[in-house]
Amino acid sequence: MSEQIKVGISDYKITHAPNQLLTLGLGSCVGVVLYDKKSKIGGLSHIMLPDSQMFSGRNQIKIEKFADLAIPQMVTELKEKEGVNRLVAKIAGGASMFKLENVKHNQNIGERNIQAVEQVLKELKIPIVAKHVGGNMGRSLFVDLETLSVSVKMVNRDIYEL
Numbered sequence: 001m002s003e004q005i006k007v008g009i010s011d012y013k014i015t016h017a018p019n020q021l022l023t024l025g026l027g028s029c030v031g032v033v034l035y036d037k038k039s040k041i042g043g044l045s046h047i048m049l050p051d052s053q054m055f056s057g058r059n060q061i062k063i064e065k066f067a068d069l070a071i072p073q074m075v076t077e078l079k080e081k082e083g084v085n086r087l088v089a090k091i092a093g094g095a096s097m098f099k100l101e102n103v104k105h106n107q108n109i110g111e112r113n114i115q116a117v118e119q120v121l122k123e124l125k126i127p128i129v130a131k132h133v134g135g136n137m138g139r140s141l142f143v144d145l146e147t148l149s150v151s152v153k154m155v156n157r158d159i160y161e162l
Contacts, residue, residue, distance in 0.1 A: 009023075050115070093141075095139070
């Protein structure tokens with residue numbers, strides 16, 4: 001029997017088929033799905049911020065919140081699972097949710113999250129096989145590890161399959 005595992009903001013979860021992963025309310029956040037086709041083991045991360053540099057002086061930081069920390073940690077945990085050999089990624093989110101005056105394009109948190117996620121995945125040599133990013137609408141992600149399908153749902157829109 002399969003289980004639906006919900007991933008909250010600034011969190012990630014790892015599971016295996018036939019389980020499903022889901023995260024709701026990706027605005028400027030980016031959902032990162034990593035999985036191994038053969039073993040049908042995967043993870044879903046709900047990235048809130050691009051990097052942890054601004055927070056490095058703090059006593060405790062939540063690793064799962066940041067692209068530069070969460071993704072490498074999730075990859076390490078996935079690779080510890082038996083049968084996981086070749087990870088691929090699908091990403092969604094990074095919307096520009098608010099129109100702000102006097103904000104340069106490169107300061108948009110959604111765009112910065114997308115760039116950070118893509119850079120970390122590139123450094124880890126994990127190919128992005130599909131993505132649905134940008135725009136100005138929030139998304140929810142549904143991951144079926146049995147079929148390896150990733151569905152993106154936007155308000156008042158059809159479901160988009162990655």
